[in-house]
Amino acid sequence: MKAMRLAAPRQPLRQETGEQPAPGPGQVLIKVRACGVCRTDLHLVDGELPQCRSPITPGHEVVGTVVATGARVGVPWLGWTCGACRYCRSGRENLCEQARFTGCDLDGGYADYLVADERFCVPIPERYGDAEAAPLLCAGLIGFRSYRKCGEAETLGLYGFGAAAHILAQIACAEGRKVFAFVRPGDAAGKAFAFACGAHWAGDSTQAPPAALDAAIVFAPAGALVPQALKATRKGGRVICGGIHMSDIPSFPYADLWGERRIESVANLTRADGALFMEVAARVALRTQVTTYPLTDANTALDDLRHGRFAGAAVLLP
Numbered sequence: 611m612k613a614m615r616l617a618a619p620r621q622p623l624r625q626e627t628g629e630q631p632a633p634g635p636g637q638v639l640i641k642v643r644a645c646g647v648c649r650t651d652l653h654l655v656d657g658e659l660p661q662c663r664s665p666i667t668p669g670h671e672v673v674g675t676v677v678a679t680g681a682r683v684g685v686p687w688l689g690w691t692c693g694a695c696r697y698c699r700s701g702r703e704n705l706c707e708q709a710r711f712t713g714c715d716l717d718g719g720y721a722d723y724l725v726a727d728e729r730f731c732v733p734i735p736e737r738y739g740d741a742e743a744a745p746l747l748c749a750g751l752i753g754f755r756s757y758r759k760c761g762e763a764e765t766l767g768l769y770g771f772g773a774a775a776h777i778l779a780q781i782a783c784a785e786g787r788k789v790f791a792f793v794r795p796g797d798a799a800g801k802a803f804a805f806a807c808g809a810h811w812a813g814d815s816t817q818a819p820p821a822a823l824d825a826a827i828v829f830a831p832a833g834a835l836v837p838q839a840l841k842a843t844r845k846g847g848r849v850i851c852g853g854i855h856m857s858d859i860p861s862f863p864y865a866d867l868w869g870e871r872r873i874e875s876v877a878n879l880t881r882a883d884g885a886l887f888m889e890v891a892a893r894v895a896l897r898t899q900v901t902t903y904p905l906t907d908a909n910t911a912l913d914d915l916r917h918g919r920f921a922g923a924a925v926l927l928p
Contacts, residue, residue, distance in 0.1 A: 612928075613667045613721035614908040619657030622909050623668070623720070631717070633725045639677045640685065640726055645719030646671025646744035647903075647911045647924035648773070649831065650687070653855045654714065655912060662714035668908075669926070670712040671747035672719030672726075673740045682740075683731040684747045688879050689716045690727050704755075704878035711878070720908055722928050732884040735892035742898045745923035746891055749773035750898075754887040756827045756852040756876045757781065763824035763848070767792060769815055769839055770830030771800050773923035774852060776807045777896055778827070783808035784894045790819045792835075794918070803899075803921045818842055827852050836873060837862035845869035852876050900925045 611630050614623040633639045651668045653659050672685035691698050691706040698706050712718045712726070732751075734743045753774030760766060766782050768775040769792040779789045791804030791812040801812040811820055815835055822844035828835050829852045836859045839849045846869065854877075867873075899922030903911040911924040 611722035612905070613717070614905060615665050615667050615720075616655060617665045619655065619660075619664060621655075623655070623912075625906055630723045631725045636727055636729065637725045638683075638728045638731070640672070640674035640683065640724055640731075641677055642672055642674045642719050642722055642724060642928050643682075644673045644740040644744045645669040645905075645926045646747060646749070646773070647908070647915055647926060648748045649915065650748070650854050651713065652912055652915055653831070658855045659714065662711075666713065667717040667719075667721050667724070668713040669719030669721070670714070671744045671749070671925075672712070672724065673734060673743045673747070674719070674724070677723075682734050684734050684743065685712055685719060685724065685726045685731055686747045686751055686879065686884060687711050687713070688881070689730055701880070701882070704880045704883075709878070720905065720926060722905075730881060732881075732888055735888060737892065737895065738898070741900050741902055741925045741927065744925045745773050745777065745898045745900065746887070746896075749923055750777045750891065750896075751879050751884055751887050752876060753778045753827075753829070753852060754781070754890070755879050755883050756829075756850045759850050759874060759876065760825035760827065760848060764788065765790065765819075765821055765824045767819060767823040767826035767839060767842055769826060769828040769835045770832075771804045771812075772829060774829050775827075776803065776899060776922055779804065779807040779809055780896050781890060781894060788821075790821075790823060792817070792819075797918075799921065800918075807897075823847060825850065828856075829853060831856045833857040833859035837866060840866050840871060840873065843871055845871065847871045849873045850876060898923060902927050
């Protein structure tokens with residue numbers, strides 16, 4: 611099998627050829643059919659996730675077929691938890707101190723095959739093709755966890771309109787909420803894309819929205835957007851930070867936080883998140899916009915993601 615491997619941070623991925631991995635107890639061997647390219651993969655390559663091991667095969671938005679049964683499954687970021695710690699016992703396995711993550715601690719889907727713990731694989735709704743389903747495995751799943759933390763927000767701001775936001779905008783609109791999309795200053799194509807996904811309003815990330823927000827989700831890894839989003843929320847509003855890595859958040863006046871506003875991060879996901887989100891994805895006809903690349907062009911896909919050269923999500927095809 612071939613795999614695109616990261617030997618060490620801040621190096622290009624290298625194509626390697628080796629034997630198929632052998633599944634251990636409780637694991638399944640999966641033939642990869644598609645793997646999404648997530649911003650987390652970019653953070654990994656750039657050395658911004660020192661907790662991840664190297665060498666490693668990245669990729670945690672995997673759609674594939676279980677070799678032994680032919681079942682189509684998804685392999686997400688959360689790959690294993692201990693099941694015994696205080697977090698696991700209280701329904702917060704996403705915070706397990708011993709958790710292992712696909713494409714970070716465990717070899718991921720930038721390959722022809724991978725092995726995964728069958729307990730952490732998720733079903734894929736039949737209505738989605740392989741490439742279209744891949745972004746659901748992180749942009750959708752962790753984005754949906756962020757969305758649930760917004761409660762009953764009627765006006766929702768999305769800062770950084772990429773893979774996660776374009777999926778969540780469709781869910782929010784289907785549930786009768788107004789979506790306010792914030793894109794890079796001057797990004798006319800990004801605004802048009804947001805409107806195509808159902809946004810009520812789209813503007814530059816430096817702009818104030820035309821109405822106060824009940825909640826905002828910051829997907830862009832720019833800490834400076836957090837105070838900006840906070841200023842845009844009404845009293846009692848929430849600002850949810852949806853990424854695994856973000857630049858430093860600058861200081862801001864306490865008055866912008868006062869009024870029982872709050873800032874909260876999202877860490878990883880749980881299997882319950884996966885089950886609930888896939889139920890929604892089966893019910894709501896989500897349109898995931900994808901740009902596909904051959905597996906061997908993984909470095910090009912990562913660079914295109916870095917520079918915003920596509921709308922939606924990138925997907926690697928073996």
